Amino acid sequence: MKILLVGASGTLGSAVAQALDARGHELVTVGRGSGDVRLDVSDPQAVGRLYERVTGLDAVAVAGGEAVFKPLDALSGDDFTATLRTKALSQIELVRQGARHLAPNGSFTLVTGILSEEPVAGGAAASAANGAVEAFVRAAAIELAPRRVNAVSPTLLTESVEAYGDIFAGYEPVPAASAAAAYVRSVEGRHTGRVYRVGF
Ligand SMILES: NC(=O)c1ccc[n+]([C@@H]2O[C@H](COP(=O)([O-])OP(=O)(O)OC[C@H]3O[C@@H](n4cnc5c(N)ncnc54)[C@H](OP(=O)(O)O)[C@@H]3O)[C@@H](O)[C@H]2O)c1
Numbered sequence: 591m592k593i594l595l596v597g598a599s600g601t602l603g604s605a606v607a608q609a610l611d612a613r614g615h616e617l618v619t620v621g622r623g624s625g626d627v628r629l630d631v632s633d634p635q636a637v638g639r640l641y642e643r644v645t646g647l648d649a650v651a652v653a654g655g656e657a658v659f660k661p662l663d664a665l666s667g668d669d670f671t672a673t674l675r676t677k678a679l680s681q682i683e684l685v686r687q688g689a690r691h692l693a694p695n696g697s698f699t700l701v702t703g704i705l706s707e708e709p710v711a712g713g714a715a716a717s718a719a720n721g722a723v724e725a726f727v728r729a730a731a732i733e734l735a736p737r738r739v740n741a742v743s744p745t746l747l748t749e750s751v752e753a754y755g756d757i758f759a760g761y762e763p764v765p766a767a768s769a770a771a772a773y774v775r776s777v778e779g780r781h782t783g784r785v786y787r788v789g790f
Contacts, residue, residue: 591648593615605769648696653773692737697739728783
């Protein structure tokens with residue numbers, strides 16, 4: 591399959607790229623400063639340009655997104671707006687604009703994370719964004735058929751323990767390869783409207 595992978599250079603994305611590549615798929619990678627196509631998917635016009643430029647897609651997979659972590663009383667409205675834009679609206683826009691460009695049996699695989707269900711202090715913006723994406727996946731699946739949409743929700747990745755381990759004290763990490771397997775399940779399987787929890 592020809593698969594657009596957003597965030598292929600990242601901690602999660604590089605494992606997803608490896609897993610999809612090992613399955614023999616053709617990848618077109620996207621990042622702001624990395625990948626085959628370089629643009630910011632939080633800009634809806636850039637998403638439009640992306641789909642004009644990359645055609646014949648069977649699947650779109652997202653392994654990127656950023657969230658602002660701060661105590662709730664320090665999170666500003668702008669922090670929430672930025673997190674919802676870069677983590678939630680960017681993914682919704684990739685599906686909304688991508689639906690008409692994707693093969694009829696194509697699929698979208700989005701990324702959320704454990705914080706939609708198991709919050710940590712400082713993670714309210716990330717939790718809100720993850721929850722928005724998961725609700726969107728369940729709703730969009732009804733209308734996208736025969737195209738499919740799922741989300742992968744990993745716990746803390748082993749490769750990120752050094753960076754985020756203190757925020758996620760007591761959360762058992764999983765290797766990024768385990769989350770990558772859920773992307774393969776979403777892309778090659780028949781499920782839709784699912785949120786694949788990985789490691790919790
Ligand atoms: N790491 C974890 O433990 C973990 C656990 C659960 C969920 N997650 C979720 O998984 C996702 C990826 O996390 P990560 O730790 O792998 O992040 P990361 O290492 O920072 O990688 C992010 C990737 O996405 C790309 N990217 C980011 N913003 C983009 C944008 N606006 N437009 C285009 N590309 C963009 C980056 O490339 P450029 O820099 O070139 O743009 C990079 O390839 C996030 O949504 C995160 O919340 C991560």
